Amino acid sequence: xxxxxxxxxxxxxxxxxxxxxNTLFLKGTLDRDSLLxxxxxxxxxLTGIEIIDVSQLSHVDSTGLALFVRVKSGRQQQxxxxxxxxxxxxxxxxxALYGLQDIIVGTVSGSASEKM
Numbered sequence: 192x193x194x195x196x197x198x199x200x201x202x203x204x205x206x207x208x209x210x211x212x213n214t215l216f217l218k219g220t221l222d223r224d225s226l227l228x229x230x231x232x233x234x235x236x237l238t239g240i241e242i243i244d245v246s247q248l249s250h251v252d253s254t255g256l257a258l259f260v261r262v263k264s265g266r267q268q269q270x271x272x273x274x275x276x277x278x279x280x281x282x283x284x285x286x287a288l289y290g291l292q293d294i295i296v297g298t299v300s301g302s303a304s305e306k307m
Contacts (some may be wrong), residue, residue, distance in 0.1 A: 210240065264294075
């Protein structure tokens with residue numbers, strides 16, 4: 192099993208991620224202040240990833256949601272699947288406000304850790 196774990200620098204709002212198998216677990220806050228390290232490393236971080244588990248994110252703003260849309264779109268253009276797991280009520284509400292239910296919600300229910 193391939194495991195990678197990374198955290199953003201202490202100057203930024205805390206965002207960390209860890210890969211377990213084909214799942215990327217995001218933890219902390221994903222907003223305009225914290226997403227740059229993940230965005231800059233997205234190609235290497237997302238290699239082999241089929242599921243992004245967001246159940247451990249405490250906050251996601253519209254820029255975090257835009258990152259999800261961009262990543263999912265890029266995967267679709269490559270003919271690869273990408274699903275999101277562990278979507279909480281707050282994120283579901285944000286997704287609904289932007290009308291992105293078909294892109295983000297409904298891909299995998301529950302958190303990926305429940306399936307392991």
